Amino acid sequence: MLKDKKTPLFILAPMDDVTDTVFRQVVASCAPPDLCFSEFVNVDGLMSRGRSRLIHKLDWRPIEAPLVAHIWGLNPDNFYKIADQIASGEMARELGLNKNYVGIDLNMGCPSKQVIKTGACSGLINDQDLAKEIIAATKQGASNRIPVSVKTRIGFNSIDESWTQFLFNQDLSMLSVHLRTTKEMSLVEAHLDELKRIKAERDSISPATLLIANGDIKDRIAGQKIIDKYGIDGVMIGRGIFNDPYAFSGNSPWPEFSRQQKIDLFIKHIKLIAGWQPDPDRSVKRLNKYAKIYINGFDGAKELREQIAAANKISELLAILG
Ligand SMILES: Cc1cc2nc3c(=O)[nH]c(=O)nc-3n(C[C@H](O)[C@H](O)[C@H](O)COP(=O)(O)O)c2cc1C
Numbered sequence: 388m389l390k391d392k393k394t395p396l397f398i399l400a401p402m403d404d405v406t407d408t409v410f411r412q413v414v415a416s417c418a419p420p421d422l423c424f425s426e427f428v429n430v431d432g433l434m435s436r437g438r439s440r441l442i443h444k445l446d447w448r449p450i451e452a453p454l455v456a457h458i459w460g461l462n463p464d465n466f467y468k469i470a471d472q473i474a475s476g477e478m479a480r481e482l483g484l485n486k487n488y489v490g491i492d493l494n495m496g497c498p499s500k501q502v503i504k505t506g507a508c509s510g511l512i513n514d515q516d517l518a519k520e521i522i523a524a525t526k527q528g529a530s531n532r533i534p535v536s537v538k539t540r541i542g543f544n545s546i547d548e549s550w551t552q553f554l555f556n557q558d559l560s561m562l563s564v565h566l567r568t569t570k571e572m573s574l575v576e577a578h579l580d581e582l583k584r585i586k587a588e589r590d591s592i593s594p595a596t597l598l599i600a601n602g603d604i605k606d607r608i609a610g611q612k613i614i615d616k617y618g619i620d621g622v623m624i625g626r627g628i629f630n631d632p633y634a635f636s637g638n639s640p641w642p643e644f645s646r647q648q649k650i651d652l653f654i655k656h657i658k659l660i661a662g663w664q665p666d667p668d669r670s671v672k673r674l675n676k677y678a679k680i681y682i683n684g685f686d687g688a689k690e691l692r693e694q695i696a697a698a699n700k701i702s703e704l705l706a707i708l709g
Pocket residue numbers: 400401402403404405426427494496497538565573601602603604605623624625626627
């Protein structure tokens with residue numbers, strides 16, 4: 388349970404199509420976060436015939452940090468049903484897992500135009516009535532068996548104090564705030580200075596809600612400074628992990644990693660994918676995006692990445708990496 392967790396919390400941010408179970412296992416093997424979020428998974432899709440194509444997003448392995456199931460959608464009834472399936476352990480059992488998720492998080496922050504035009508995710512910033520219904524339905528489904536939290540932004544077109552105040556009035560276990568508006572996407576610096584006001588709102592409206600800051604926090608050391616400065620309960624690190632898989636360490640060996648050590652970590656990732664995906668060769672092109680993380684910062688890295696990009700099979704990839 389989140390409330391039993393020792394704070395401050397250092398959390399790996401959800402990143403769709405990146406922070407799947409395999410990448411989270413690699414990160415945990417380097418320097419584990421206190422908590423991870425799954426990729427976001429659509430409750431309306433999970434309640435449709437497309438369920439089997441989505442459910443892998445909730446897969447995880449005990450070697451990872453404890454996992455929060457991160458969900459989105461539009462239909463409150465589907466939030467209720469999926470929250471019940473998660474809290475009861477039914478979802479975990481369907482995936483063959485013998486440990487359950489430690490929480491359910493509602494995505495109210497994704498700024499994708501395709502998504503927000505439906506009114507979902509950060510579109511909910513403009514519809515507090517629906518946001519309220521979705522939170523209430525999820526809490527009802529979870530029925531106190533598992534905590535419910537929200538990840539959001541600080542406003543839609545501009546910084547909107549009424550939004551964070553509204554959320555603190557929903558009795559959430561945790562609020563993770565990406566300190567940008569929807570309109571700002573990730574194009575401007577995160578407004579870390581907003582934390583002072585948000586922390587004061589939290590303290591006066593809902594002191595029991597854990598407050599987590601997110602946006603441009605590159606590693607544990609940077610995160611600890613923000614935690615100390617604003618007196619918040621934790622930080623969430625996203626893209627920082629691309630520059631340093633040991634971002635959660637506090638004393639990262641990554642800058643001194645040799646070419647071979649970096650290649651070995653990539654090979655570990657590839658072998659984990661091969662053991663997880665039913666048709667691993669279909670992941671070869673997707674592995675290119677991870678190549679930028681591992682195959683970086685040494686002589687010949689660019690040329691090696693070009694060879695990797697040309698591979699069509701896992702066996703070819705492993706042969707290139709020697
Ligand atoms: C590739 C990518 C995918 C993302 N997917 C999600 C997502 O599914 N759910 C979500 O709440 N945020 C998502 N985000 C936003 C991150 O969780 C995080 O809020 C954002 O990157 C800012 O943190 P950072 O500066 O530490 O990266 C995504 C970000 C990236 C770069």
